[in-house]
Every structure is written in C-alpha cells, then in structure tokens.
Amino acid sequence: MGAGPHNPSLKSFVIAASIQRLIDAQKGASPKRIPVIICLRESADHPELGVQPAKDSIKEFLSKRGVTPTESDFYLFASLLPQDIVDLADLHQWVFQIWLDETTFAHLLHSTDTVKATSCWRTFDARGKGITWAVMDTGINADHPHFASNQTVDSKLSRNFSSSDTLDDKEGHGTHVAGIIAGCCPPWEAGKAFKFATYQEEEGDDPQIKDLPAAPSGVAPLAKLLNIKVLDDDGTGSASAAIRGLEYLRKLNDASQGIRVDGVNMSLGYPFDPKNYGCGYSPLCQEVTRASESGLIVVISCGNWGYGKTMLATGGEAAVAVVSSISDPANADAAISVGSVHKSKPHLYGVSYFSSKGPTADGRMKPDLVAPGEKIISCHAHPEQGFHYREASGTSAAAPHVSGAIAAFLSGHREYRGDPESVKQIFIKAAMDLGRDRAYQGAGMVDLLRAMMSV
Numbered sequence: 001m002g003a004g005p006h007n008p009s010l011k012s013f014v015i016a017a018s019i020q021r022l023i024d025a026q027k028g029a030s031p032k033r034i035p036v037i038i039c040l041r042e043s044a045d046h047p048e049l050g051v052q053p054a055k056d057s058i059k060e061f062l063s064k065r066g067v068t069p070t071e072s073d074f075y076l077f078a079s080l081l082p083q084d085i086v087d088l089a090d091l092h093q094w095v096f097q098i099w100l101d102e103t104t105f106a107h108l109l110h111s112t113d114t115v116k117a118t119s120c121w122r123t124f125d126a127r128g129k130g131i132t133w134a135v136m137d138t139g140i141n142a143d144h145p146h147f148a149s150n151q152t153v154d155s156k157l158s159r160n161f162s163s164s165d166t167l168d169d170k171e172g173h174g175t176h177v178a179g180i181i182a183g184c185c186p187p188w189e190a191g192k193a194f195k196f197a198t199y200q201e202e203e204g205d206d207p208q209i210k211d212l213p214a215a216p217s218g219v220a221p222l223a224k225l226l227n228i229k230v231l232d233d234d235g236t237g238s239a240s241a242a243i244r245g246l247e248y249l250r251k252l253n254d255a256s257q258g259i260r261v262d263g264v265n266m267s268l269g270y271p272f273d274p275k276n277y278g279c280g281y282s283p284l285c286q287e288v289t290r291a292s293e294s295g296l297i298v299v300i301s302c303g304n305w306g307y308g309k310t311m312l313a314t315g316g317e318a319a320v321a322v323v324s325s326i327s328d329p330a331n332a333d334a335a336i337s338v339g340s341v342h343k344s345k346p347h348l349y350g351v352s353y354f355s356s357k358g359p360t361a362d363g364r365m366k367p368d369l370v371a372p373g374e375k376i377i378s379c380h381a382h383p384e385q386g387f388h389y390r391e392a393s394g395t396s397a398a399a400p401h402v403s404g405a406i407a408a409f410l411s412g413h414r415e416y417r418g419d420p421e422s423v424k425q426i427f428i429k430a431a432m433d434l435g436r437d438r439a440y441q442g443a444g445m446v447d448l449l450r451a452m453m454s455v
Contacts, residue, residue, distance in 0.1 A: 014089040017275045018100045023082040033079040035101035037240055037283045040074060041094055054094035061091065070240070072247045075283055077101060077240040099283055102270045102328070104242060106138060106173040106235040106396060114344055114372050115401055117219045117408060119449045126412035126452060128220025133181055133407050134264040135400075136245050137174030138235055139167050140227040141381040145194075145388060146179050149186040150222065153178075157260070158227035159248055161241040170233040172381035176392050177267050179379030180400035181407065182223040185215035185389075196377055196389035209387050216377055216389055219404025219448070220411065226261060231268060239284045242268065242329070246287045250294045259418050262410055263297035265403040267396035269327035271305060272361060279362040285332040292334035295418035299403045300335045301395035302367045303327030303356035323439060325356040326366045336406075336424050337366045340373025340398040341434065341445055351440040355395055358439040367442040368424065369431055371405075373398030402427070405448040412452055430454050 015023075022034050038058060040051035051074060058076055062069055062084075069078035080088070088095060113119075121127055132154070139160075142153035160167045169175045185194060194215075197207035230245045231237035252260045266288075272279065288298050305325040309317045330337040339356065342349035351357075352374055358366040376397040380390040406423060410416060416423050430451040431444035 014092060014095055014097055015085060016097065016099045016277065018273060019085060019098060022100070023085065026082055031081045031083070033081055034085065035079045035238065036077070036085060037099040037101050038069070038076040038078070038088070039096040039099065039283065040076065041096045057094045058088070058091065061088065070244070072244050075240070075243060099276065102239045102284075104231065104237045104239060104268045104270050106171070106231055106268055114346065115219065115405055115446050115448050117405065117448050123449070124412045124452055126408045128182060128223030128404070128407040128411045130414070131220065131262050131407040131410050132224045132226060132260060133220070133403055134226040134228045134249050134261055135174055135178045135181065136228045136230045136242060136264055136266045137177050137268065138171040138231040138233070139169030139174045139229045140178045140225065141169050141175045141379070142227065144175060144179075144379050144381070144383065145186050146183040146216070146379045147225070150183065152183040153225045153227055155227070157252065159245070160229045161245045161248070162229045162232045162237055164229065164233045167227055167229050169381040171231070171235045173231070173235055173267070173396065174227070174229070175381035176378045176390065177265060177396060177400045178225055179216070180218060180376060180397060181265060181404040182218040182220050182225050183379070184217040184221040185212070188215070194389060195387035196391065197380065197387045198375070198391045207390070212389060219401055220407035223404070223407040223411070228264070237268065239270070239282070242266065242284055243287045246291045249296055250291050253295055259295060261296060262417055263299060263403060263406060264291070265299050265400050266329065267301045267399045269301065269303050269330055271303070272326065272328045272331055274361045279360050280331045280333050280364070282328050284329040288329045288332040289334045292420045295420065297406055297420045297423055298332075298335045299399050299406070300330040300332070300337050301399040302330045302337050302339045304354040304394050306356045307353050321353075321357060323357045324359060324361055326358055326360055327356055330356075330366065331360050333364065334420070336402060336427070337368045337442075338395060338399040338402050339367040339370040339440070339442060340393075340395045341370045341441075342374050343372035343376055346370070346372070346434055346445050350434060350436050352393070355398070355440075358442070365438055365442070368428060369402055369442050369446050370434070370444065371398040371401035371446045402446050405446050405451070408448060409451055413455060426454060427451050
C-alpha cells in the first residue's frame with residue numbers, strides 16, 4: 001500500500017467503523033474493554049506458514065498488555081482497551097482488520113405434515129437414520145424424554161464454546177430447536193398424556209397448560225444430534241463462539257475418513273451493519289463459507305427483524321415490513337437461509353410478519369427457503385415446571401424444519417452427503433411456491449417429499 005504504520009487512512013481501514021464509534025464514545029471517560037475479532041495477515045516472507053507468524057507476533061504484543069487471547073485458525077479474539085486497539089492497528093504487517101465481536105441472539109419469538117415429512121416417512125422410510133446434525137444454540141437437555149428414548153444426543157462429540165460453565169440448556173431455546181430436527185415423543189403411559197404450554201400472545205408470561213393432542217416428532221426423528229453450545233444461559237452469545245464452534249465441526253470431518261457431521265443448524269444471528277464490512281463477508285460469514293466448503297450443510301435462520309414502525313404525515317405510527325433485513329450470518333451465500341411461514345396454512349397466511357426479508361444489502365436474493373415458524377410445538381427444556389413441550393414462534397423454529405428435512409433426505413439419498421451445494425439446489429428447485437414475493441418467500445416453502453422424488 002505504501003502507507004507507513006501511522007498513516008491515518010490505513011488505521012481507519014484496519015479498525016472497523018463500529019469499533020471506532022465505541023472508541024470515540026469513550027473519549028474523556030474511564031476506558032472500558034471492547035470485544036474484538038482480529039483478522040490476521042498471511043506472512044509475505046513465508047507464505048507456507050500462513051497466518052501463524054502474525055498470530056505469534058500479536059499474541060506476544062497482547063501478552064505485554066496483560067491480555068491472553070483465544071484463537072481459531074484464522075482469527076484471534078480478545079477484549080481490549082481502546083488504546084490497545086489503536087496501537088494494535090499500527091501492526092499492519094500482521095493485522096488485516098479488527099472487527100467488533102458482535103453479540104449474537106437466539107432467533108425465537110401438525111408442521112411435519114406441512115413440509116410433507118410424514119408422507120416421506122411412509123413412502124421412503126426416510127427418518128434421518130445414520131445422519132448427524134449439530135445444533136449450535138443454548139444447549140440441549142439430552143435427558144428430555146423426546147431425546148432420551150433413542151439416545152438422540154451424542155454427548156461424546158458435544159462441546160461448549162459459550163461463557164456458561166455447563167452444556168445444559170438453562171434458557172430452553174436450543175432444546176426447542178433440537179426437538180424440531182430429531183427425536184420423538186415416547187409412548188404415553190396409560191391415561192397420562194404429556195402436557196404442553198400454549199400462549200395467547202407472543203412473549204406471553206402466563207401459558208395455558210394442556211394435554212398434547214398427539215405425539216410430537218422431529219422432522220428426522222432417527223437422526224443423531226450434537227450439542228454445540230455457543231449461546232450463553234441468557235440466550236445471547238458472541239460471534240467468536242460461533243466461529244470456534246464451526247471450526248470444531250469442520251475439523252471433526254477433516255480428521256475422519258468419512259463424514260461425522262452432515263450439517264449444522266444455527267438459529268441465531270445479529271443485525272447486519274453494511275458500514276462495517278461487505279455483506280456476507282463478516283468473520284462469522286466467512287467461517288460459514290469455510291464450513292460449507294468442507295462439506296457441512298449450514299442452515300441458518302434469517303432473523304426476526306422483518307417488521308417495524310414508520311411515522312405517518314398525520315403524526316401517527318403504522319407497522320411496515322422491513323426489506324433487506326436479513327441478519328448475519330444468514331447473509332453468507334453458502335448458507336441455506338430460512339424465513340418463517342404459518343405452520344399449517346402457509347398458502348393462506350403467507351410469510352410471517354416478523355420474518356426478515358430480502359434481498360441482502362448487496363442485492364443477492366435471500367432468504368433461500370421458508371418453513372413453518374409460528375406457534376411450533378417442541379421440547380421444553382424444564383419438564384419439572386409441569387410440561388414437556390411448549391409453543392414458540394420465530395425463524396429459529398423455521399430453520400430446524402429445513403435442517404430436519406435435509407437430514408431425512410440424506411438418509412434416503414446418502415450419495416449427497418458432503419455435497420452442500422447440490423443439496424441446496426435440490427431443495428430450492430423442489431420448494432413449493434406460495435405466490436409471495438421472492439424477497440419474502442425465497443424459492444418457496446421446503447417440500448421434503450418433492451425433494452426426495454426429484455433425484
């Protein structure tokens with residue numbers, strides 16, 4: 001570039017705008033640490049060493065500031081004081097860019113029939129047997145009867161990348177997501193049905209407890225699950241935790257002669273800020289791309305930022321749809337990004353009001369698919385509260401329908417394991433058109449039976 005280490009234009013390129021705003025806001029105040037992701041440069045003198053020289057040099061620099069970073073293959077993660085960030089930006093030989101370690105949020109606000117999973121079970125016996133799917137979330141209650149009867153969760157390969165000290169799901173989001181993908185309700189004892197909680201309003205606090213009318217099942221009931229905890233016990237997490245989780249899954253397959261993990265469900269994300277980096281090229285999006293290139297099928301919820309309010313000329317407010325509201329990392333081109341529709345009447349009610357809409361900020365068409373995401377009954381992580389299942393809405397509930405559908409598909413078409421792009425195209429071409437705008441519905445609603453019969 002021909003710029004010296006103190007060139008202000010170079011420093012402004014290295015430090016992301018979101019971090020610079022936080023630094024500027026702290027001027028004149030007691031400095032507070034800022035969580036960052038440090039993107040490393042490959043060695044110009046020894047390209048065969050990749051980013052390792054940069055990693056070693058920056059770790060030495062940070063150690064002198066009393067900071068011990070965590071790391072992945074391509075990044076370092078640390079919480080730094082503003083002056084440390086400014087000084088780090090001068091090490092442009094080793095530092096490519098410094099991004100904010102974004103806070104990720106869980107995307108949660110008779111559906112097996114809607115996606116034609118039950119028809120597929122009867123016709124092809126495609127129930128996910130022999131397929132393994134990772135759930136990157138708040139954890140999974142593996143002792144829930146829905147999972148325990150078939151030992152659905154593989155505890156040996158499950159890992160915790162969150163700030164929590166336990167793999168257990170204290171928040172409940174991950175267990176609800178996992179129950180949509182796999183597992184099934186065990187046989188009821190005579191005269192004793194399982195209970196479920198239903199809510200009059202979204203985010204309601206006072207549920208009605210009712211008997212289950214039927215036994216819930218995951219879309220791929222015989223698939224195995226990995227509990228990859230990347231969200232904390234309050235339902236939030238960090239982009240760096242998700243990056244490390246994806247890297248772990250990628251390396252599981254790299255270290256094996258066969259495929260140990262077929263795919264991963266990520267019902268999480270954060271609002272995309274186009275001032276920080278190119279759409280689909282944030283550190284987490286780039287890790288999604290690497291995971292897909294390694295053979296993992298990555299299914300991600302689009303987010304629940306598809307509606308808002310606008311001020312009218314009369315001074316009143318009106319609810320409006322918010323386009324280009326797809327969240328990261330669903331912006332990643334390699335991901336199968338999923339929006340939400342009504343669980344039983346998608347043709348009538350169409351795309352859920354909350355479901356984030358496309359296109360992406362750089363003009364690519366997202367979402368890829370939609371799936372049921374309104375008042376979905378799935379596992380409750382805390383049966384001791386008097387009910388084993390509960391209703392929940394959001395694109396968080398839509399994405400695992402697609403994950404489960406793909407797991408079921410792969411159990412019947414094992415030749416497509418490890419081929420994410422082909423699988424993505426099969427499901428896009430087989431999707432059911434709901435007659436809605438492409439920016440709302442993507443290719444349409446996931447249709448497992450049509451996908452099974454198309455190849």
